Amino acid sequence: MTLRVESSAEYPIVREADVIDVRRRVRKLAQERGFDTFATAALTTGASELARNAWVHGGGGEARVEEVADGLRRGVRLTFRDRGPGIADIERVLAGGFSTIRSLGLGLSGTRRLVDEFEIDSSPGRGTVVVVTKWTRF
Amino acid sequence: MTLRVESSAEYPIVREADVIDVRRRVRKLAQERGFDTFATAALTTGASELARNAWVHGGGGEARVEEVADGLRRGVRLTFRDRGPGIADIERVLAGGFSTIRSLGLGLSGTRRLVDEFEIDSSPGRGTVVVVTKWTRF
Amino acid sequence: MRGAIPILRVGPNLLTTVHVELDDNIADAFQQDVLQAIERTGAKGLVIDISSLDEVDTYVARVLADTGRMAGLMGARTVLVGMRPEVAATLVRMGYAMEGVETALDVDDGIALLAVRRSVAGAKDTA
Amino acid sequence: MRGAIPILRVGPNLLTTVHVELDDNIADAFQQDVLQAIERTGAKGLVIDISSLDEVDTYVARVLADTGRMAGLMGARTVLVGMRPEVAATLVRMGYAMEGVETALDVDDGIALLAVRRSVAGAKDTA
Numbered sequence: 058m059t060l061r062v063e064s065s066a067e068y069p070i071v072r073e074a075d076v077i078d079v080r081r082r083v084r085k086l087a088q089e090r091g092f093d094t095f096a097t098a099a100l101t102t103g104a105s106e107l108a109r110n111a112w113v114h115g116g117g118g119e120a121r122v123e124e125v126a127d128g129l130r131r132g133v134r135l136t137f138r139d140r141g142p143g144i145a146d147i148e149r150v151l152a153g154g155f156s157t158i159r160s161l162g163l164g165l166s167g168t169r170r171l172v173d174e175f176e177i178d179s180s181p182g183r184g185t186v187v188v189v190t191k192w193t194r195f
Numbered sequence: 196m197t198l199r200v201e202s203s204a205e206y207p208i209v210r211e212a213d214v215i216d217v218r219r220r221v222r223k224l225a226q227e228r229g230f231d232t233f234a235t236a237a238l239t240t241g242a243s244e245l246a247r248n249a250w251v252h253g254g255g256g257e258a259r260v261e262e263v264a265d266g267l268r269r270g271v272r273l274t275f276r277d278r279g280p281g282i283a284d285i286e287r288v289l290a291g292g293f294s295t296i297r298s299l300g301l302g303l304s305g306t307r308r309l310v311d312e313f314e315i316d317s318s319p320g321r322g323t324v325v326v327v328t329k330w331t332r333f
Numbered sequence: 334m335r336g337a338i339p340i341l342r343v344g345p346n347l348l349t350t351v352h353v354e355l356d357d358n359i360a361d362a363f364q365q366d367v368l369q370a371i372e373r374t375g376a377k378g379l380v381i382d383i384s385s386l387d388e389v390d391t392y393v394a395r396v397l398a399d400t401g402r403m404a405g406l407m408g409a410r411t412v413l414v415g416m417r418p419e420v421a422a423t424l425v426r427m428g429y430a431m432e433g434v435e436t437a438l439d440v441d442d443g444i445a446l447l448a449v450r451r452s453v454a455g456a457k458d459t460a
Numbered sequence: 461m462r463g464a465i466p467i468l469r470v471g472p473n474l475l476t477t478v479h480v481e482l483d484d485n486i487a488d489a490f491q492q493d494v495l496q497a498i499e500r501t502g503a504k505g506l507v508i509d510i511s512s513l514d515e516v517d518t519y520v521a522r523v524l525a526d527t528g529r530m531a532g533l534m535g536a537r538t539v540l541v542g543m544r545p546e547v548a549a550t551l552v553r554m555g556y557a558m559e560g561v562e563t564a565l566d567v568d569d570g571i572a573l574l575a576v577r578r579s580v581a582g583a584k585d586t587a
């Protein structure tokens with residue numbers, strides 16, 4: 058099935074306030090797109106985790122927010138990109154509970170469990186890109 | 196932004212009493228510098244952890260205490276230096292909960308969370324230098 | 334940022350309603366305000382109402398849990414109230430059930446829970 | 461260093477106010493004094509008042525928690541009272557919430573808490 062991108066917008070994440078801004082925009086779009094309260098909370102919370110990571114760990118970056126459709130379903134796709142230090146051991150991070158800031162370490166692994174599709178591309182020195190897609194259901 | 200050093204003093208850490216002495220001096224300076232009670236407790240506690248480490252693990256060393264300013268903010272910078280055995284696996288220590296003296300192992304990782312800037316330079320046989328900066332807020 | 338989140342005295346407890354999105358600055362100020370209010374009033378309990386929060390990510394969840402821990406070190410008991418269904422579902426799905434944090438459905442239940450804790454203690458005291 | 465930190469008998473409990481900065485020597489002497497006082501007086505509870513402490517680093521926090529554990533092994537229950545807001549905030553931020561240590565706002569509350577615990581234990585005893 059081909060994926061159709063129906064709209065696309067990009068937002069910078071260079072200050073902490075941008076994390077909150079991205080979250081608000083994702084929430085608004087999810088609601089417009091017909092996500093129920095559970096799916097909206099899931100996508101918005103995931104956006105919050107990834108935006109915060111781009112800011113805290115990646116030293117800033119940007120978020121692309123897209124309305125997508127595949128003929129059967131309507132969804133939202135989010136791309137977070139930073140040019141920070143990257144992640145050395147992605148497997149360890151995705152197992153959950155590992156944090157270099159002595160935080161909970163559940164941001165990436167938790168987000169993966171909130172969305173339908175999750176892709177991460179990161180290696181030391183090259184920065185990090187995370188792409189997640191969620192369709193209109195929890 | 197350039198960092199201006201407005202005052203600088205150095206204190207030896209060769210006996211346990213010196214740990215308490217350094218802590219007192221840092222507290223006094225933080226208060227003079229306009230730190231509130233939370234920021235003062237944070238910086239002073241961090242100083243206490245690092246001075247104790249220089250004494251217990253580093254076999255003694257010295258502390259440099261500086262008043263700094265960057266044009267917008269006033270702060271305090273602390274440098275702890277010892278010529279002890281150094282730390283082999285810094286990442287492991289900074290993850291928290293690791294101790295070679297069966298202590299809590301939260302001194303270094305905890306201090307990092309109390310200050311605004313944290314740098315550590317240590318390797319086996321070369322001793323350890325930790326530099327932390329805190330601006331006037333918790 | 335201090336004072337951004339109101340803290341009210343309700344009998345022997347403090348009640349605070351988190352109605353703004355927490356960032357680092359507001360979170361720090363919130364914790365400091367709450368702890369100083371406990372010291373000033375001698376409050377034995379703290380009710381944190383999050384019924385206004387549409388989402389709680391792991392950062393905010395941790396700030397809330399830490400606030401309860403800080404209050405606990407001072408000797409005040411914390412109850413988190415009003416968490417929305419979709420927030421509870423999302424947090425548990427992410428793997429963080431906020432273990433160790435006491436919860437109640439709403440402010441009234443939270444205050445009742447704190448009163449029960451105190452009266453049970455009191456009854457046993459005079460028994 | 462023995463006797464550097466005063467220990468008072470208050471009814472069935474001991475009350476000690478830590479008003480000096482703890483170093484290794486004072487900490488050891490403090491623990492020995494407290495434990496021998498428990499043995500000598502048969503005290504059932506210990507209230508450690510830290511309201512005079514401007515800061516508590518992980519070393520001091522551990523000494524205090526360990527003192528409570530030692531008293532507990534002897535059968536006396538410990539309550540830590542009077543922790544200041546900025547001390548509570550700093551410890552939790554460092555990642556040490558002193559889990560397992562009982563706390564109260566001040567000396568009066570600490571003594572009341574110990575009374576409750578004893579009557580609960582007494583009730584269970586005679587049940």
Ligand SMILES: Nc1ncnc2c1ncn2[C@@H]1O[C@H](COP(=O)(O)OP(=O)(O)O)[C@@H](O)[C@H]1O
Nearest residue numbers: 110114115143156157160161162163164165185
């Ligand atoms: N964008 C990023 N750039 C570099 N490192 C990252 C990034 N995102 C996550 N990480 C690394 O993965 C760890 C786990 O991330 P996460 O699960 O979000 O938890 P937390 O942010 O609480 O540590 C982080 O502590 C960090 O080391």
Ligand SMILES: Nc1ncnc2c1ncn2[C@@H]1O[C@H](COP(=O)(O)OP(=O)(O)O)[C@@H](O)[C@H]1O
Nearest residue numbers: 248252253281294295298299300301302303323
């Ligand atoms: N200045 C130092 N020199 C050598 N080793 C150190 C130094 N500081 C810390 N370490 C090592 O790091 C470990 C963790 O330190 P820390 O987090 O302060 O906890 P703790 O002192 O309770 O063990 C220590 O147990 C020690 O092995």
